[in-house]
Amino acid sequence: MAIPDGDPCFSRSEHAILRAFGAEALPGGAPGAPGAHEIDLAPTYERLFRAADPLALWGMRAYLRTIEFLPVLLARERVPFSRLPARARRRFVAAWDDSPLMPVRLAFMVLKATVGMAYTSHPAYAAAIGYSSDCLHEERPLGPVPVR
Amino acid sequence: MIIDLDDVHSDLTETADVCIIGSGAGGAAVARELTAAGASVIMLEEGAYYRRADFNRRLDHMIPLLYRDLGLTTALGFPSIPVPLGKTVGGTTTINSGTCFRAPRPLLDGWERDLGVAGVGGGALDPYYEKVEERLHVQPVKEDLLGKNAELVRRGARALGLHSEPLRRAVTDNCRGCGVCCFGCPSDAKMSVNLSYIPAALERGLRLFTRCLALRLLVENGRVAGVEAGFVRRTQDRPERFLRVRARTVVLAAGAIYSPLFLLSHRLGRARGQVGRNLSLHPCSRVTALFDETVEGWKGVPQGFCVDTLRDEGVMLEGIQGPPALLGPLLPFSGRRYQELVEAAPRLAAFGVMIKDSTRGRVRRLPGRRPLVTYFMNRDDFGRVLRGIGLLVKIFFAAGARKVFPPLHSLPEVSSPEEFERRLDPDQSPADLEGMAFHPLGTCRMGGDPSRSVVDPEGECRDLPGLYVADGSVLPSALGVNPQMTIMAVAARIGERLARRGA
Numbered sequence: 199m200a201i202p203d204g205d206p207c208f209s210r211s212e213h214a215i216l217r218a219f220g221a222e223a224l225p226g227g228a229p230g231a232p233g234a235h236e237i238d239l240a241p242t243y244e245r246l247f248r249a250a251d252p253l254a255l256w257g258m259r260a261y262l263r264t265i266e267f268l269p270v271l272l273a274r275e276r277v278p279f280s281r282l283p284a285r286a287r288r289r290f291v292a293a294w295d296d297s298p299l300m301p302v303r304l305a306f307m308v309l310k311a312t313v314g315m316a317y318t319s320h321p322a323y324a325a326a327i328g329y330s331s332d333c334l335h336e337e338r339p340l341g342p343v344p345v346r
Numbered sequence: 347m348i349i350d351l352d353d354v355h356s357d358l359t360e361t362a363d364v365c366i367i368g369s370g371a372g373g374a375a376v377a378r379e380l381t382a383a384g385a386s387v388i389m390l391e392e393g394a395y396y397r398r399a400d401f402n403r404r405l406d407h408m409i410p411l412l413y414r415d416l417g418l419t420t421a422l423g424f425p426s427i428p429v430p431l432g433k434t435v436g437g438t439t440t441i442n443s444g445t446c447f448r449a450p451r452p453l454l455d456g457w458e459r460d461l462g463v464a465g466v467g468g469g470a471l472d473p474y475y476e477k478v479e480e481r482l483h484v485q486p487v488k489e490d491l492l493g494k495n496a497e498l499v500r501r502g503a504r505a506l507g508l509h510s511e512p513l514r515r516a517v518t519d520n521c522r523g524c525g526v527c528c529f530g531c532p533s534d535a536k537m538s539v540n541l542s543y544i545p546a547a548l549e550r551g552l553r554l555f556t557r558c559l560a561l562r563l564l565v566e567n568g569r570v571a572g573v574e575a576g577f578v579r580r581t582q583d584r585p586e587r588f589l590r591v592r593a594r595t596v597v598l599a600a601g602a603i604y605s606p607l608f609l610l611s612h613r614l615g616r617a618r619g620q621v622g623r624n625l626s627l628h629p630c631s632r633v634t635a636l637f638d639e640t641v642e643g644w645k646g647v648p649q650g651f652c653v654d655t656l657r658d659e660g661v662m663l664e665g666i667q668g669p670p671a672l673l674g675p676l677l678p679f680s681g682r683r684y685q686e687l688v689e690a691a692p693r694l695a696a697f698g699v700m701i702k703d704s705t706r707g708r709v710r711r712l713p714g715r716r717p718l719v720t721y722f723m724n725r726d727d728f729g730r731v732l733r734g735i736g737l738l739v740k741i742f743f744a745a746g747a748r749k750v751f752p753p754l755h756s757l758p759e760v761s762s763p764e765e766f767e768r769r770l771d772p773d774q775s776p777a778d779l780e781g782m783a784f785h786p787l788g789t790c791r792m793g794g795d796p797s798r799s800v801v802d803p804e805g806e807c808r809d810l811p812g813l814y815v816a817d818g819s820v821l822p823s824a825l826g827v828n829p830q831m832t833i834m835a836v837a838a839r840i841g842e843r844l845a846r847r848g849a
Contacts, residue, residue, distance in 0.1 A: 223680045224688065231689045242406050249410030252583045253716070254418065288681065295680045300777040303755060304426050307780070308418065310684075311675035318674030318688060319406040327691050329670050331403040333533070334493060334523030334645040341520055343534045345545050346481045 207247040207255055208262075211280070213240050215262045218280040220313045222291040231326040234317045242316040258312070265309070348395060348548065351557035351577040357588045360553070362388040364844065365573045365593040367560040367608070370437020371830050372817030372837040373599030374539035374547070375478070379841030381550035388591050389552060390575050392559045393434035395540065401530030405671040408529040411580075412441050419603065421707055421721035421786075424777040427629060429719065429786055431601060435556060436540030438601065439830060441528050442784065443649035444515040444536040445664065446484045447827035448475050448835075461822050462794015464803045465839065474835035474842075481546075482516035482537040484831070491523040493646015495667045495695045498637065502745030503653050508737075510653040513664065516542075516830070525644040525668055539834075558589060563596060563612055563813065570596045570812035595812050595844060597805075599837065602786035602819040603709055603717050609790065609800070610711040614809045620800050624791050625707035626824035627721060627783035630700045631753040632666050633735055634677065635742035636687075641695045643667035649698075653741065660702035660826050661734040663741075667696050676780075678751050678758040687751075695742065699734030702826030703727045709789050719786075728776040739766045753780040785829050790819035792836075805840035816840045 208216070217235055226233025247255045266278045275286050282290060294306050317323055324330070364380055366373045369391040380387045396411060409417055417430035432438035451469070458467030465471075478484075492500075492512060503510040520535035527536050534541055548554060557577055564572040572592040576585025598605050606622040615621030644667065653663035667673070670691040677687045677694075687694070707721030723731075735752050740763045742750045750760050755778045760766045793799030796808055801820055807813040816837040818829055825832060 224685050225681060227682060227685055231685070233685070246406055246410055246416065249580060250416050251414070252581065253714075254415045291680055300424055300426065300755075304420075306680075310680060314675035314677075314688070315406060315409075315671050318691075319404060319671040323670070323688075327670065327689060329644065329691070331524075331526070331669065334491065334525070336522060338520075338522050340522075340533055340535075341518075343520075343541055343545075344483070344518060345542060346483075 207244050208259065211266070212259060212262045213243070214280040215266050216243060216313060218287060219265070219291070219309055220317065222288055223310055223313055224317050232322050234313060237320055237322045239313070239316040239320065242319060243312070246312070246316070261305070261308070348554045348556060350394070351579060351586065354577055354587045359590045359592070360388055361592045362386045362553070363593060364388070364595045364597060365390065365591045366597045366599055367573065368437060368599035368601065368817065369435045369539070369544060369554065370432065370599060370601060370817065371439050371539060371833040373437070373597065374543035375834040375837035376597050376599065376816045376841035376844070377547040377552050378543045379838050380845050381547045381552050383845030385845060387547070387552050388593065389554045390558045390560050390573065391435050391554065391556050392578070393432070393557065394580070395435040395554070395556050396530060398532060398534045401532040403524065403526050403529070403532055405529055405669060412530060419719070421627060421719040421783065423707065423720055423722040424775070425723065425779045425781055427627060427721060427781045427783045429603070429627065429783045431603060434540070435544060435554070436538045439538035440530060440540050442538070442830065443527050444517055444538070445649050445828040446479070446482065446514045446516050446831045449825045449827065449832045453823070453825060457822055461799070462803065463792050463822060464794065466836070471835050471839070474838045475831060477838065478831050478834045481542055483518050484514050484516050486514050487512040487647050487650035491521055491647050492650045493523060493525070493643065493667070494641045495643035495646065495697070496651035496665055498641065498695050498745045499651060499653065499665070499697050499741055502741035502743070505744040506740060508653055508655045508741070510651065513650055513652050515647070515650070521647070523646045525646060525648055527648055528668065555589060559585070560608065561585070563810070564590070564592070565810065568811065570594070570810055572596070595814065597814045597816050597840070599815070599817040601817050602789045603719060605815055605817055605819040606709045606789040607711055607715065607717045609807070611715060614807060615800050618797055618808070620791065620798065622709035622789050623706065624788040624822070625709060625719070625721060625786060626703050626705070626788045627707065628700050628785040628824055628826070629703055629723060629727065629731060629781050629783050630666070630698050631731055631735065631779060631781045632676065632696050632698045633738040633742065633753065634694055634696045634751040635747035636690055636749045637693050637695060637747055639746070640692050642692050643673070643695055644669045653737070656734065656737065657826070659730065659733070661730050662700045662827065663734060663738060664698050664700060666698035695747070697738055699731055699738060701727055701730040701734065702824045723776040725776070728779065731779060731781070732770070732774065736766060736770070739763050754778050755780065785818070787818045787821045787824060787829060790815045791822040792820040793822055804843055814840060814844065
């Protein structure tokens with residue numbers, strides 16, 4: 199189940215699914231703020247899951263594949279999620295987010311949290327909102343750790 | 347002495363008086379008491395030992411290193427509730443907010459009187475609390491570290507005549523308000539046990555094995571005889587080397603999810619059926635608000651302030667902010683509306699609701715040492731959460747918010763407190779709530795009645811002499827306040843008594 203060193207965690211098609219979801223969840227629009235599909239989030243996904251427990255990675259990959267083929271069963275267009283036309287994909291994502299069924303929404307939240315975290319961790323987003331990771335009082339010198 | 351997976355080139359056999367499984371709040375407190383008394387102690391920790399230099403303030407770097415399953419451990423139910431857990435030296439204290447409370451005295455008295463937990467009522471736990479407070483440098487958050495998020499909540503609370511105050515935290519004067527307490531303190535200011543108790547125990551001879559997973563108990567003649575463990579790399583699933591620890595006493599301190607799992611995997615406690623039951627979580631949620639003014643809620647202590655007006659009703663309002671990478675994933679909506687909110691991050695404030703729950707969940711064992719956690723929030727608890735959310739909506743509007751975003755699927759945005767009251771469905775389902783929880787407790791509860799408890803008041807497992815449990819799982823009920831200090835005080839008491847018996 200573990201990924202050999204040097205191999206990517208996600209396949210190209212799995213990254214395509216993440217990119218397609220990102221394009222709908224975070225489409226961009228405001229001046230200076232890129233959409234999730236306009237910045238390269240693949241290294242962040244790889245970093246997150248490279249260090250994660252093997253089961254978390256396995257679960258995410260199985261989950262992405264399920265998402266990919268759900269529209270084949272449920273949507274009018276009968277094509278995989280990453281190849282849905284933009285309007286159909288938007289409709290699919292909106293219905294998913296707004297589902298009256300809590301487990302369906304929970305599944306949505308997992309993917310949204312993953313993509314949302316990758317996006318809001320990206321330097322391009324930080325630059326767009328003026329975020330710096332400096333402390334409130336960065337200038338204060340640090341003393342020794344007083345173990346009592 | 348610290349022995350990491352990378353230091354080990356063959357299988358090992360070690361001997362100690364006591365072997366402790368887990369290095370979080372409970373395990374560290376026991377280790378400190380035992381090593382101070384001169385006992386030889388081995389501690390096994392599944393995660394690695396990270397230090398200040400490793401904590402780079404990037405959530406996407408730190409979460410995979412410090413959190414179990416990327417922080418997505420979930421209690422399944424309606425609603426399903428993520429319960430992030432630490433997997434590193436220091437356990438969840440390394441990734442919590444460092445907030446410190448003593449348990450309410452009447453609650454401890456009730457444990458002694460009603461549940462037979464001798465030695466915790468009537469102020470008997472006070473000396474242990476005092477020691478923990480001194481060692482963790484517990485003090486109120488200083489005004490200049492509270493940040494704008496807390497300032498807004500204080501403004502709203504004052505306008506409504508509600509009591510609010512800075513929280514007490516385990517922190518030294520090194521705190522600079524970096525806002526990333528939950529992702530490894532980059533200033534070595536938060537006194538998580540990896541910085542306080544464990545270094546002190548290491549100085550007194552503790553042998554700490556890291557990236558070392560306890561696999562099974564060794565049992566001889568009906569009593570515990572040690573532990574067999576495996577050194578496991580995080581990204582692998584099979585041990586690379588094995589460690590056999592011979593010890594007449596074993597202390598299980600793997601937390602309220604993994605301690606019962608370990609007992610269940612050894613078929614302990616099954617006859618009474620109590621192991622894994624009685625799970626309380628202190629369910630939480632967060633309310634976000636959009637202001638016209640700049641908030642930059644990531645500057646300052648994320649959990650530095652509270653509104654405790656409803657504390658007697660089991661509802662606490664506590665700060666919960668952090669960097670945008672924490673805020674972003676939890677905002678409502680998707681598509682353009684989500685994008686707008688994400689871009690408005692500098693003007694967003696957020697505050698948390700936490701309740702003392704009466705719901706009880708359960709931990710079961712799945713194949714492959716995985717837990718199945720279930721928790722179905724009852725209507726009383728959901729009502730308490732809604733009461734807290736309603737109060738926060740009022741506080742934020744009183745502070746000047748333009749819009750408020752309650753964590754309810756059917757009511758994701760309101761423009762006034764009246765709109766919240768008007769649109770809130772009296773039959774609202776708990777499944778509508780977007781919640782989290784950070785304080786799993788009670789799954790190996792302590793008590794005087796063998797038919798209703800997993801461990802006795804000394805912490806010893808009723809089914810296996812020599813095996814003790816000392817973590818949040820032994821606390822018999824929800825506290826209503828952050829439990830770290832109570833876990834440590836109870837664990838210190840267990841450790842002290844073990845030392846007295848010459849463990």
